[in-house]
Amino acid sequence: MTADRTTTGAGAPPASQRAVYFVSDGTGITAETLGGALLVNFPTVTFRRHTVPFVDTADGARDLVAAIDRSAADGLGPIVFTTVRTASVREELARSRAVLIDLLGGHLVELERALDTPSSDQLVPSHGVGDLERYFARMRAVEYAIEHDDGQSYRALDLADVVIIAPSRCGKTPTTMYLALQHGLLVANYPLTEDDFPSDDLPPAVAPYAARCFGLTTTPLRLSQVRHERRPHSQYASLAQCRLELRRAEDLYRRHRVPFLNSSTKSVEEMSAVILQSMRLRD
Amino acid sequence: MTADRTTTGAGAPPASQRAVYFVSDGTGITAETLGGALLVNFPTVTFRRHTVPFVDTADGARDLVAAIDRSAADGLGPIVFTTVRTASVREELARSRAVLIDLLGGHLVELERALDTPSSDQLVPSHGVGDLERYFARMRAVEYAIEHDDGQSYRALDLADVVIIAPSRCGKTPTTMYLALQHGLLVANYPLTEDDFPSDDLPPAVAPYAARCFGLTTTPLRLSQVRHERRPHSQYASLAQCRLELRRAEDLYRRHRVPFLNSSTKSVEEMSAVILQSMRLRD
Numbered sequence: 001m002t003a004d005r006t007t008t009g010a011g012a013p014p015a016s017q018r019a020v021y022f023v024s025d026g027t028g029i030t031a032e033t034l035g036g037a038l039l040v041n042f043p044t045v046t047f048r049r050h051t052v053p054f055v056d057t058a059d060g061a062r063d064l065v066a067a068i069d070r071s072a073a074d075g076l077g078p079i080v081f082t083t084v085r086t087a088s089v090r091e092e093l094a095r096s097r098a099v100l101i102d103l104l105g106g107h108l109v110e111l112e113r114a115l116d117t118p119s120s121d122q123l124v125p126s127h128g129v130g131d132l133e134r135y136f137a138r139m140r141a142v143e144y145a146i147e148h149d150d151g152q153s154y155r156a157l158d159l160a161d162v163v164i165i166a167p168s169r170c171g172k173t174p175t176t177m178y179l180a181l182q183h184g185l186l187v188a189n190y191p192l193t194e195d196d197f198p199s200d201d202l203p204p205a206v207a208p209y210a211a212r213c214f215g216l217t218t219t220p221l222r223l224s225q226v227r228h229e230r231r232p233h234s235q236y237a238s239l240a241q242c243r244l245e246l247r248r249a250e251d252l253y254r255r256h257r258v259p260f261l262n263s264s265t266k267s268v269e270e271m272s273a274v275i276l277q278s279m280r281l282r283d
Numbered sequence: 284m285t286a287d288r289t290t291t292g293a294g295a296p297p298a299s300q301r302a303v304y305f306v307s308d309g310t311g312i313t314a315e316t317l318g319g320a321l322l323v324n325f326p327t328v329t330f331r332r333h334t335v336p337f338v339d340t341a342d343g344a345r346d347l348v349a350a351i352d353r354s355a356a357d358g359l360g361p362i363v364f365t366t367v368r369t370a371s372v373r374e375e376l377a378r379s380r381a382v383l384i385d386l387l388g389g390h391l392v393e394l395e396r397a398l399d400t401p402s403s404d405q406l407v408p409s410h411g412v413g414d415l416e417r418y419f420a421r422m423r424a425v426e427y428a429i430e431h432d433d434g435q436s437y438r439a440l441d442l443a444d445v446v447i448i449a450p451s452r453c454g455k456t457p458t459t460m461y462l463a464l465q466h467g468l469l470v471a472n473y474p475l476t477e478d479d480f481p482s483d484d485l486p487p488a489v490a491p492y493a494a495r496c497f498g499l500t501t502t503p504l505r506l507s508q509v510r511h512e513r514r515p516h517s518q519y520a521s522l523a524q525c526r527l528e529l530r531r532a533e534d535l536y537r538r539h540r541v542p543f544l545n546s547s548t549k550s551v552e553e554m555s556a557v558i559l560q561s562m563r564l565r566d
Contacts, residue, residue, distance in 0.1 A: 030316055030317055033313055033317065034316065038394055041368075041402035079397055085324075101394065103390070108324060111321055111322075111325065114360070114382040120325065136509070139457050146429050226422075270309070272310075273310040
């Protein structure tokens with residue numbers, strides 16, 4: 001029922017790991033997101049995480065509580081983050097001997113007070129299907145991103161909300177896909193190669209859309225590591241080559257006032273948030 | 284600084300909208316996710332949402348508080364969801380006249396008690412870059428998904444964690460991309476076309492991986508709507524054609540014991556959560 005993930009200290013003996021459960025009557029995404037944001041503040045503790053989505057019956061909850069309480073046997077009490085709203089499930093969870101952290105309940109009360117409105121009794125999924133329009137937008141955006149990945153096609157480049165440009169392996173593709181999937185934006189990406197550098201201009205394919213371009217850079221060392229992963233011990237992956245390409249790319253960004261950021265210390269989520277803000281694209 | 288999004292009642296006069304701010308010293312993803320999960324419980328209220336990421340200086344916070352308090356002028360007090368941990372920013376936010384809902388603070392105290400450990404003073408980004416290994420895994424997974432989208436390539440189909448099969452337009456591609464990006468899984472997808480249906484077998488390309496196949500279906504009406512979006516008034520989009528293809532696809536899933544789900548009432552996030560659970564792939 002629950003599959004496991006040990007996030008740190010995979011080699012440590014189980015007794016030193018604290019069991020953590022993210023329990024939801026929906027997808028579990030909210031519980032994982034906020035629970036995860038809380039746990040990072042305890043870097044000295046090793047957690048063993050279990051996500052348990054779709055717990056929407058009392059029977060299911062009873063089985064889960066039994067499993068949770070069994071995992072308490074090693075002496076370190078488990079911690080349960082819950083976003084469950086189903087009353088019967090909440091009642092069962094409350095019987096557990098684990099520490100229960102209710103991520104929604106208290107805040108709902110605060111909100112009811114602020115809005116002077118009771119919350120709905122209906123279970124409203126926060127990651128539910130939503131409207132057909134949003135579904136279309138996401139589907140369209142992901143297909144657009146696939147078609148316009150890595151300069152493979154220029155067919156509808158004029159429709160792009162953003163064109164991400166960077167040397168190979170700076171993180172263009174995952175960032176493109178995140179923006180498409182999470183924000184429904186039309187994002188193309190285009191590789192800067194040695195062919196582009198002798199010129200002081202942006203590559204002809206993207207030059208007409210300079211105002212929508214966003215550049216990525218990274219550190220030569222990081223780029224070299226990532227390229228070694230693809231082509232070990234190649235000229236392409238050499239530190240000298242990486243240093244050269246990054247310097248030329250950054251010169252190009254500056255010359256054409258293309259905003260850019262260094263991806264070496266940023267996650268895909270962070271890069272996406274910076275791009276949204278910089279290009280004024282928050283939807 | 285903040286771009287705006289009205290989530291419901293876009294045509295309503297501004298006075299009936301309640302301003303909501305998701306404020307973070309990081310990406311804002313946690314604040315948006317939990318704040319959004321709370322707001323869906325008030326379907327009768329119209330919200331005007333503003334996400335304000337990267338507020339990490341007292342000066343930035345002061346400007347923001349001024350903007351928030353100005354938006355209170357229409358009589359409906361704004362609501363601020365915050366995940367900020369930076370002390371100086373928290374102090375400034377506390378001066379706002381808005382209702383402040385602190386999504387982390389209270390739970391951090393609960394966790395400190397449960398773990399008998401103080402939380403770190405360091406600001407630890409919950410959507411930060413993480414380790415290089417995870418970065419590689421995501422990049423690899425997204426590239427794998429692009430290469431193996433829609434049956435375009437079988438090169439590394441033997442490495443797939445999941446092969447999603449379905450008739451055209453049932454939601455294969457966005458679900459594939461979500462699993463790749465959020466979970467680093469190698470996911471291929473393969474379209475079931477009329478050519479595949481005369482046979483009782485799975486298509487030869489995916490038959491060797493039957494145990495890793497997961498099927499999607501939908502309702503004929505929904506499929507017809509989605510196909511009309513791509514090719515209006517075509518045979519391909521006709522209700523009769525959609526009904527036929529879905530019936531045959533479901534027969535195929537049942538015959539080969541391929542688990543499947545109906546995507547018509549599910550978001551990409553929900554489908555992904557079901558697939559992870561069904562295929563025991565939670566990482």
